[in-house]
Amino acid sequence: MVLKRINVVSAARISGVMGACAGLVVGGVVSVSMIVGTSFSLLSRGTSGFGGEVMTLGVFAVLGLPLMYGILGCIYGLVGSAVYNFLAPRVGGLEVDMEPAPGPIDRSDPSP
Numbered sequence: 001m002v003l004k005r006i007n008v009v010s011a012a013r014i015s016g017v018m019g020a021c022a023g024l025v026v027g028g029v030v031s032v033s034m035i036v037g038t039s040f041s042l043l044s045r046g047t048s049g050f051g052g053e054v055m056t057l058g059v060f061a062v063l064g065l066p067l068m069y070g071i072l073g074c075i076y077g078l079v080g081s082a083v084y085n086f087l088a089p090r091v092g093g094l095e096v097d098m099e100p101a102p103g104p105i106d107r108s109d110p111s112p
Contacts (some may be wrong), residue, residue: 001095001096001097003088003096004084004088004093006084008082008085009078011049011078011080012075012077013074014077015073015076015077015078016070016071016073017070017073019069019070019072019101020069020073020075023065023070026065026069027062027063027066028061028062030061031058031062034057034061035055035058040069042043
């Protein structure tokens with residue numbers, strides 16, 4: 001089977017969601033590393049306090065990075081699928097090996 005065309009909106013939607021999920025993970029890691037790094041920095045200098053600017057950047061990392069990654073993922077999915085749709089008829093589509101889905105499950109049989 002050859003994949004000849006990708007729905008551009010569908011590709012943009014799934015790429016945006018995947019990007020937002022990746023941004024959430026990256027934002028969490030960045031936020032935690034900023035808090036830990038600031039805490040060690042304040043302890044090494046012998047000062048007290050938490051560093052409010054770092055907390056602000058940590059909140060941005062958790063909220064802003066998923067949004068930014070999601071928007072960029074959506075744009076990349078949109079452009080990438082449009083480019084694929086343009087090139088596929090000219091160079092041949094992507095070959096995909098697929099199997100037929102198994103038939104419906106008979107729920108009336110009590111055996112496992």
